[in-house]
Amino acid sequence: MYRIRFHGRGGQGMKTASRLLGAAFFLEGFAVQDAPRYGAERRGAPIFAYVRAGKSPIFERGIILHPDLVIVADDSLVPVPAAGVMAGLTDRTVLLISTTETADEWRRRLHIHSAILTLPAPREVEDRLELRYVGAECAGAAACLTGHISKKKLERAILGELEGKPQKIIHRNIEMASEGYDRMADHKGLVQEGTLPSAKAYTPPAWIEMPFEAARISSPTIHAGLTSIKVRTGLWRTMRPVIDHRHCRKCWWVCSSSCPDGAISVNEEGAPGIDYDHCKGCLTCVSVCPSHAIKAIPEHQAAAAEEES
């Protein structure tokens, strides 16, 4: 049975990707499960979807813990623990990343023995949420990597799944899926099916005594207010607003009131500051700033610059 996981952000078409691949597998005579799993069902938030496909009925349920293929539509998610991209990867897992970097660069960064393949992400696109068809490209690439899905069935799957959508959108999905498929031509069939779990082979885990943590550490105090600040919604951001304090006129009441999340605070001198742990990157502040002192820069560039400094 194949176990395949797609990782991306809300808005990049991960749910659709899993459905396209699932439908294509089905048309090739496989039993299939495909489903998205949302953390926060929000634009920009880390999201994953998964597909199981096998020649016999599938009894496994739930999230995929040991994937045969992991596809990452947005490479900025790889280092984010909450996105869980690296969860359960073994030496036989194939990792496919849509990225502006090379596969060698990712091998160097990740220190893993899994096969790493890449799909080229367009460098000119600053905001990766604009990549609306990256999901279709990933689904096409995955179809080829399994070696069981013909391009014809893939196209039929897309026509079936997107029925009723405007022709232009369907056409673009087919085009991108086909492109992804062709890019993996040299690696056709690289992904191998994982073994089925056997009830006989199951051995219960040895018990490990875990001492209780102090309640204060192990769970947030629910009787207190403001616990939402423990949630790092800054992870949703693909574009980062940056205040140029030389041009800021300190009219904080504009940006600070407009920020939907209240993520802009004001210091004693009246200068606004953005809380990047929680800013979701909506860029309302950029659009309301009267002196144009707030600029948006791609998050992956900002993060890279931070790492260097």
Added chain:
Amino acid sequence: MTETAFKHMRDLPSTHLLGTGTPACAGCGGLQAIHQIYDVLGKNTVFVNAAGCMTLLSVYPFTPFRGSWLYTAMASAPAGAQGIRDALDILIEQKRIDKNEDLQVVVLTGDGSAYGMGLSATSSAMERKLDFIYLCYDNEGYGNTGQQYSDATPHAAKTSTSTGPGGYPGFKKDLFSIWAAHKPAYVATVIGAESLDLARKIQKARDIEGPCMIISLSPCPTGWDFDPSLTAKVGKLAVRTGIWPLKEYENGNITHTRKPAKRLPVEAYLNLQGRFKHLFEPKRDEKMLADIQTQVDAYWAKVAS
């Protein structure tokens, strides 16, 4: 008549009570209003939340509020508010809490509840002269479940259940007038993009005893299909085109707090939103655009007369 504490933009609160890290979508126009409203009301506020987008704010174990929050079914938030108000009154009467520990009870619902399912319970709460604030964040559809149409959906807007060529065939219900017809203590429309107007009205609602009813038009990037950075712009255009009149009802009188001197054409507001895209592409729907403009013109002609 209370004197406003908010004469200038710089009088607005510079610290925020609502916690960050909520699951609201990036660019949420509802949250934009709610965090400003919370700052004016202060931390001694208890929210009674009917099912809707904002019930996601307080999902165990996380909450952005500083105090208590009660979750009710869609139709019964004002009944929940009545229970809390009564409990507080009894605790004060029995001297189990001090009068300055009293809380402001605020109902928080979306338009699905306010304009539709919860209207009956709201009507009775006004009739009983319940001392509470009702805050409706109106994103003109059932946003949390995928933007199905609601009684607040405007004419011609596409929703996930109004997918025909003309969009939603119905008309947005005039909830302001329905509420005002009950003669409650106060009714007002606000929008997060007009912070000063909002702060003045919320201060009034805070200080006036009795039912104070607020509708906040809440530009919704997800449901209305526009870029999240445009939330404030869409909000300002809703006011400048005259589509969202900022007004208040008090002592039997309706006052418009913002009369756009020169109203912009409605299409300036409509063409930013994907839900109205069919009015512009592939061909401009001149008749529909004229119809919408005529309705807005007729409204303001009445205001002037």
